Amino acid sequence: MRRCGHQVNRLINPRLITLCLTALLLFTSVTSWANSRIQVAVSPEFEQPIRALLQEYRQQQPSTITEVLVIPTKDFRNNLRSGTQNEVAFYIGFTLKEGLKLVQRGNADEVRQFVDGQLALWAPQESARDLDVLLLQDRLITLPDPTVSPYGQAALEALNAAGLKSRLSKRLVEAPTLKDNALFIRLGDVGAGFFNYRELLSMQVAPARDVLRIPQRMYQPIHYSMILLNQSNRDRAVQRLVRYLTSEDARPALLQAGYL
Structure with missing residues (x-):
């Protein structure tokens, strides 16, 4: 019995346990370092193309884990002011003008131009080739509120460039929301x-x-931005991801999604 007890004591030697725990902690630390977790936030309109691009990126960089948060620009702006987005590396969705203002106010570290938006006219059953199609009917024409939407302002600029703004001014109405516009x-x-x-x-x-x-060419470009937050511009894993999203490799997916 004494001999058996002596062997058990040797098996549970405190020094051996300490070495095992140290090795486990070291392994956990190395694994955590090797796998980079990046939290990305986007406005709803960017969700689908960014998720698709991140999925492709994960195939190239298996050690990079990305988490996507979908937050409207208005809500994210409020979150920045209240300091509740401390883990987000970057946000995509603000116009370049808005992004520059956030940097100037100290709410963001850096802003980069990302993609350009496109203005479109939906004219059912007209097979429109140019804006002159609007002269073929006498019905109302909707547009987003120019005071809050760059697309509403772009619509007025395009009509002016086509020489149609004054001729159609009485038929122009503002749609409260995108869904309302489509529903009308x-x-x-x-x-x-x-x-x-x-x-x-x-x-x-x-x-x-x-x-x-x-x-x-008929309206001022609608530039969208990527704003970097929480000193993420110093993080190598974030820098690699940003380079990918702004590279030529990402362009086809963004073009297919409707951006320029």
Whole structure:
């Protein structure tokens, strides 16, 4: 019995236990270091293309784990002011102008231009080739509120460039929301409407033959930005991901999603 007890004591030698625990902690530390976790936030319109790109990136960088938060720009702006987004590496969804303001106010570390939005006209059953199609009818034309939406302002600029703004001014009405804009057209309450092309695509309500993408030369570019937060611009894993999302490799997916 004494001999057996002596062997048991040797098996549970405190020094051996200490060595095992040290090795376990070291392994856990190395594993944590090798796998980078990056929290990304996007506005709803960017969710689908960014998720697709991150899935492709994970195949190239298996050690990088990304978490996507979908937060409207208004809510994210409020979160920044209250300091409740301490783990987000970067956010995609603000216009470049808005992003620059956030950096100036100290709410973000850095801003980078990401993609450009496209203005589109949905004119059902008109197979529009240019904005002159609006002269073929005498019905109302909807557009987003120009005071809050860059697409509403772009619509006015495009009409002005086409020499149609004054001729159509009495028929222009502001749609409260994107969904309202689409609903008015589907119900036949209005004859045509201006949209963010990306969001019009995502709703899948307008046949391609009825959608006219307005040439960008007819309105001021709508630049979207990527804002870097929480000193993430110093993180190598974040830098690699940002380089990928802004590289030519990511362009096809963004073009397909309706951006320029």
